[in-house]
Amino acid sequence: xxxxxxxxxxxxxxxxxxxxxxxxxxxxxxxxxxxxxxxxxxxxxxxxxxxxxxxxxxxxxxxxxxxxxxxxxxxxxxxxxxxxxxxxxxxxxxxxxxxxxxxxxxxxxxxxxxxxxxxxxxxxxxxxxxxxxxxxxxxxxxxxxxxxxxxxxxxxxxxxxxxxxxxxxxxxxxxxxxxxxxxxxxxxxxxxxxxxxxxxxxxxxxxxxxxxxxxxxxxxxxxxxxxxxxxxxxxxxxxxxxxxxxxxxxxxxxxxxxxxxxxxxxxxxxxxxxxxxxxxxxxxxxxxxxxxxxxxxxxxxxxxxxxxxxxxxxxxxxxxxxxxxxxxxxxxxxxxxxxxxxxxxxxxxxxxxxxxxxxxxxxxxxxxxxxxxxxxxxxxxxxxxxxxxxxxxxxxxxxxxxxxxxxxxxxxxxxxxxxxxxxxxxxxxxxxxxxxxxxxxxxxxxxxxxxxxxxxxxxxxxxxxxxxxxxxxxxxxxxxxxxxxxxxxxxxxxxxxxxxxxxxxxxxxxxxxxxxxxxxxxxxxxxxxxxxxxxxxxxxxxxxxxxxxxxxxxxxxxxxxxxxxxxxxxxxxxxxxxxxxxxxxxxxxxxxxxxxxxxxxxxxxxxxxxxxxxxxxxxxxxxxxxxxxxxxxxxxxxxxxxxxxxxxxxxxxxxxxxxxxxxxxxxxxxxxxxxxxxxxxxxxxxxxxxxxxxxxxxxxxxxxxxxxxxxxxxxxxxxxxxxxxxxxxxxxxxxxxxxxxxxxxxxxxxxxxxx
Numbered sequence: 112x113x114x115x116x117x118x119x120x121x122x123x124x125x126x127x128x129x130x131x132x133x134x135x136x137x138x139x140x141x142x143x144x145x146x147x148x149x150x151x152x153x154x155x156x157x158x159x160x161x162x163x164x165x166x167x168x169x170x171x172x173x174x175x176x177x178x179x180x181x182x183x184x185x186x187x188x189x190x191x192x193x194x195x196x197x198x199x200x201x202x203x204x205x206x207x208x209x210x211x212x213x214x215x216x217x218x219x220x221x222x223x224x225x226x227x228x229x230x231x232x233x234x235x236x237x238x239x240x241x242x243x244x245x246x247x248x249x250x251x252x253x254x255x256x257x258x259x260x261x262x263x264x265x266x267x268x269x270x271x272x273x274x275x276x277x278x279x280x281x282x283x284x285x286x287x288x289x290x291x292x293x294x295x296x297x298x299x300x301x302x303x304x305x306x307x308x309x310x311x312x313x314x315x316x317x318x319x320x321x322x323x324x325x326x327x328x329x330x331x332x333x334x335x336x337x338x339x340x341x342x343x344x345x346x347x348x349x350x351x352x353x354x355x356x357x358x359x360x361x362x363x364x365x366x367x368x369x370x371x372x373x374x375x376x377x378x379x380x381x382x383x384x385x386x387x388x389x390x391x392x393x394x395x396x397x398x399x400x401x402x403x404x405x406x407x408x409x410x411x412x413x414x415x416x417x418x419x420x421x422x423x424x425x426x427x428x429x430x431x432x433x434x435x436x437x438x439x440x441x442x443x444x445x446x447x448x449x450x451x452x453x454x455x456x457x458x459x460x461x462x463x464x465x466x467x468x469x470x471x472x473x474x475x476x477x478x479x480x481x482x483x484x485x486x487x488x489x490x491x492x493x494x495x496x497x498x499x500x501x502x503x504x505x506x507x508x509x510x511x512x513x514x515x516x517x518x519x520x521x522x523x524x525x526x527x528x529x530x531x532x533x534x535x536x537x538x539x540x541x542x543x544x545x546x547x548x549x550x551x552x553x554x555x556x557x558x559x560x561x562x563x564x565x566x567x568x569x570x571x572x573x574x575x576x577x578x579x580x581x582x583x584x585x586x587x588x589x590x591x592x593x594x595x596x597x598x599x600x601x602x603x604x605x606x607x608x609x610x611x612x613x614x615x616x617x618x619x620x621x622x623x624x625x626x627x628x629x630x631x632x633x634x635x636x637x638x639x640x641x642x643x644x645x646x647x648x649x650x651x652x653x654x655x656x657x658x659x660x661x662x663x664x665x666x667x668x669x670x671x672x673x674x675x676x677x678x679x680x681x682x683x684x685x686x687x688x689x690x691x692x693x694x695x696x697x698x699x700x701x702x703x704x705x706x707x708x709x710x711x712x713x714x715x716x717x718x719x720x721x722x723x724x725x726x727x728x729x730x731x732x733x734x735x736x737x738x739x740x741x742x743x744x745x746x747x748x749x750x751x752x753x754x755x756x757x758x759x760x761x762x763x764x765x766x767x768x769x770x771x772x773x774x775x776x777x778x779x780x781x782x783x784x785x786x787x788x789x790x791x792x793x794x795x796x797x798x799x800x801x802x803x804x805x806x807x808x809x810x811x812x813x814x815x816x817x818x819x820x821x822x823x824x825x826x827x828x829x830x831x832x833x834x835x836x837x838x839x840x841x842x843x844x845x846x847x848x849x850x851x852x853x854x855x856x857x858x859x860x861x862x863x864x865x866x
């Protein structure tokens with residue numbers, strides 16, 4: 112729960128982090144920082160941009176001839192150094208990272224994506240020189256180690272960094288971190304300076320957004336834990352009720368000879384107290400490896416703090432569980448006070464019934480099978496008895512469908528569109544720089560590269576059109592108050608560069624039109640039809656807002672500009688995935704594999720791979736959890752069904768004996784008992800479907816919206832409402848049928864206990 116705050120404290124995250132390209136405005140920016148009264152302290156460090164093609168991997172035991180460039184998967188790569196003050200890279204224990212000459216550290220995302228291990232060699236090519244470095248440690252990098260940031264960092268010692276970067280022609284970024292007494296006022300003052308070389312501004316509160324997908328797993332684990340506690344209490348209640356009702360006659364005898372109610376209660380409390388103490392102690396021990404495994408996907412990217420006190424916390428939780436369960440046992444066994452000695456000897460019955468039962472009329476159900484009729488009629492006549500089962504099945508169904516729907520949404524076209532991807536594209540390209548080219552920071556270079564790849568693809572027999580969104584941070588003056596903001600602006604290049612969806616309004620087409628994200632519109636009280644002033648190419652220009660949208664670009668705060676305006680003089684931060692449109696019958700995966708063989712100089716990818724890279728390992732973690740969690744819930748539900756059915760049989764022993772006396776066979780009686788449980792499952796599933804939809808709308812939708820985009824939660828009806836419920840139903844029927852085995856041992860002589 113406190114992992115992100117702990118990580119931010121360990122990494123010493125500043126209130127604001129600003130990235131400037133090049134040296135042109137470095138001195139001017141530092142002068143402004145020193146004069147700004149709201150800024151209390153600041154620090155500076157440098158990054159050097161590098162292409163993935165210039166980082167060659169030599170795995171341990173392989174020769175240099177077998178070496179290949181690493182895969183960046185669309186992430187901008189930078190070289191950095193240890194010793195920085197803010198957003199520091201940390202080692203696996205959360206300590207400041209220290210490296211020796213010849214060593215390099217990488218984040219988990221880069222290492223897993225390329226199958227890297229400590230000890231592997233990376234050869235860095237820069238300024239026609241090659242520098243070998245050994246991977247010494249997998250570091251935790253709060254800003255550059257998260258997939259949502261779109262950046263990755265190779266960390267060196269300062270000596271190695273200076274050796275490579277000095278006299279290099281690679282683009283450098285000047286990173287300034289500063290703390291301020293009034294962040295909003297400081298940012299607006301900075302934007303009024305109209306610094307042209309600022310590429311990005313990262314506020315402290317944005318770090319929480321970067322790790323929201325990691326928090327989805329934590330939120331689901333908490334929800335699962337709460338639901339399992341509720342289910343466990345139901346199992347406890349069933350166990351106690353079953354044990355007491357099975358021993359009713361003994362209880363009646365004890366009452367008849369003068370034993371007090373609490374003395375009888377203590378007999379059951381002693382047994383269950385012993386069970387819960389042993390269970391809590393075993394749970395404390397088991398929770399250590401289980402907890403480590405379940406938090407592994409989060410802890411490999413984050414510093415979760417000192418875990419030395421976790422055993423103490425587990426022991427405290429164990430004591431709380433002991434006290435809580437003991438209290439519940441006292442509550443559940445309280446019914447003994449209401450039962451007289453005669454009623455207990457008669458198995459809890461008093462021989463009388465004062466209320467009229469309501470159910471189905473047999474003469475109105477002439478064509479309904481007898482077993483089906485009796486099963487449904489029993490539920491309608493004793494609805495209170497089945498409510499616990501009903502709610503247990505509903506909770507279990509929702510617990511299964513919520514993670515399933517989360518996975519389905521992450522793999523949907525809806526999710527891809529929120530990452531500004533065209534789901535109908537034939538394929539995508541991660542990077543389009545030619546061999547030897549530096550990363551593009553100009554729309555002119557970017558458009559020239561698109562045309563070059565189109566010609567290369569035509570030479571291979573592919574008639575394709577390429578389009579891409581150039582990403583530029585642009586200044587805008589909003590409202591009549593003159594508020595200045597700097598937003599990530601998507602500038603479409605190519606015929607199909609404006610495919611993006613809009614929630615309301617239309618895409619900007621004319622030279623004086625633009626669109627803002629919904630988050631920007633709401634936070635600045637803007638509406639369609641308003642005008643704003645954009646600062647491009649050193650000039651001011653009025654723009655009309657034609658629509659708004661929601662996506663995950665820059666955490667939901669961005670702008671889309673029309674393709675007519677000339678932004679060739681603006682510094683481009685980067686570009687989004689290049690969209691390839693062409694007529695093909697192949698899927699994106701098939702076409703990507705085919706093009707990798709024919710044109711291996713480019714990184715061909717699919718929409719799903721792009722989404723997976725940006726959401727990180729959370730999807731794989733949830734997929735790994737899905738089957739074990741379903742099995743666990745199925746086992747729990749089967750246990751509850753088995754206990755409940757045994758309880759029913761104990762209560763209805765006399766009635767079952769009477770059915771045998773009038774000619775009912777064991778098989779028919781067992782099927783009748785099973786049908787009661789089947790009807791409970793069917794009715795609970797009918798109720799659980801709208802409950803699951805409510806969870807989709809009010810829980811999952813809001814979790815995804817934290818990242819800045821509202822999307823429809825996707826559902827696979829066959830899986831969510833047919834396959835998984837069928838698995839639960841089969842498990843429940845199996846457990847119930849196994850529990851009815853005791854029906855064979857009931858004799859007609861047991862009719863004496865019927866009311």
